[in-house]
Amino acid sequence: MGHSKTLHCTVVLLFTPLATIAALESPSQGIDRIRTPADGLSAISMVLAPARVALRDELEISDLQFRRLQDLEKAYMKRSMEISRKMILQQDNFKNPAAGAMNEMRSALEEVYKNLEKVLRPEQFRRLMQLHLQYVTQRLSLEPLARNSVLTELDLPADERIRFAREVKSRREVLKKMNIQLTEGISKTLDGLVPPEQRQKLADLSGEPVQTVEFATYTGGNVSNSTRGKGISRLLVRVLEPSIRKELEVLDDQGDQLSALYEDNRRAERNLLSKRERERVQAIPRGLPEIGPPDKELAALREQYDIKVAGILVPPQVTRLRQLEFQYRVRGESHIPLLSKTAANAIGLTAEKVDELQEAYLRESAVVRQEMDRLYYQALGELIGSLSIDQQKRYHLLVGKRFDKWYE
Secondary structure (H helix, E strand, C coil): CCHHHHHHHHHHHHHHHHHHHHCCCCCCHHHHHHHCCCHHHHHHHHHHHHCCCCCCCHHHHCHHHHHHHHHHHHHHHHHHHHHHHHHHHHCCCCCCHHHHHHHHHHHHHHHHHHHHHHHHCCHHHHHHHHHHHHHHHHCCCCCHHHHHHHHCCCCCHHHHHHHHHHHHHHHHHHHHHHHHHHHHHHHHHHHHHCHHHHHHHHHHHCCCCCCCCCCCCCCCCCCCCCCCCCCHHHHHHHCCCCHHHHHCCCHHHHHHHHHHHHHHHHHHHHHHHHHHHHHHHCCCCCCCCCCCHHHHHHHHHHHHHHHHHHHHHCHHHHHHHHHHHHHHHHHHHHHHHHCCCHHHHHHHHCHHHHHHHHHHHHHHHHHHHHHHHHHHEEEEHHHHHCCHHHHHHHHHHHCCCCCCCCCC
């Protein structure tokens, strides 16, 4: 019975006159009421992606508009780095510099959204926001459908909201599991192209995967091309993360020593950078060659403090910490370890083998993407089909005509 009801609702919607659907549209467009501060930047990145040719054609983005969108993205990235750098410089003098940085980031994102409206024609902007909602709904495995702003636009009463949100969550979990299974299939295919001894070496370097550890993106203040933070021991940064300390069972006494060591590492780095800056400034009036960044010195400083970390921890903790640090770097480069540059270098993959793995990945991932698309649209159709006719109309007004040529 449930399936027949869904089919009935869907069929009725397909043949509903457009004038009837349009009658539901309010002067304030629904797509504008569900936006978040980051939507503008996310939409710009979506349009600028090299593979989104069909998307740009759909929106009729001109060459001039494309360049202006690039300028908007660059301006935001520059502003973002300035805010991050400012936060890092203030962390010794302000109690909570992150709070101020978050407010500045939010303002910067709001400005991006407003400028995006100026770059595009009204009909382009509205269509872009519709496509962005479609895209994030697919990329986040239906999650946006359970957001309060979307549920409000669909005009779901309180009890229906709870039911629908639960159904979204349930189907999302299924899609996530399927995605994991299919992606693991790609990993197995790539594993078969690598000799057993290299696979074993990678396994030894990575150790046991820990799903519960949240790998932070902050790496001691390394911002873009800035040298600050590059002299901080990566092991030290990792071991100070609460989840990793828990994984390693770091004792309170060890934790105190590591915290003190981190402060000492930061002072040593500051002294090194200050000395290099003085040398650079003094070399200019003397007509001496320009002094470059102290990359070798910073690398030596990192290694020096890596050794000190190892002196505080016991051998099993050091081994596991090195594995977690390796996992962190690999995951930062690719969700499939063999495609990581760090992993490839560590296990000695040749350039030819790396190319072979990349080609296999592209081939297999296209198949996976096609299957995930099929599962996603099936789940989406069933979810929307479970709504009333009016609610279905509201959904289609919200997202507009379906677009699924994201990679053309």
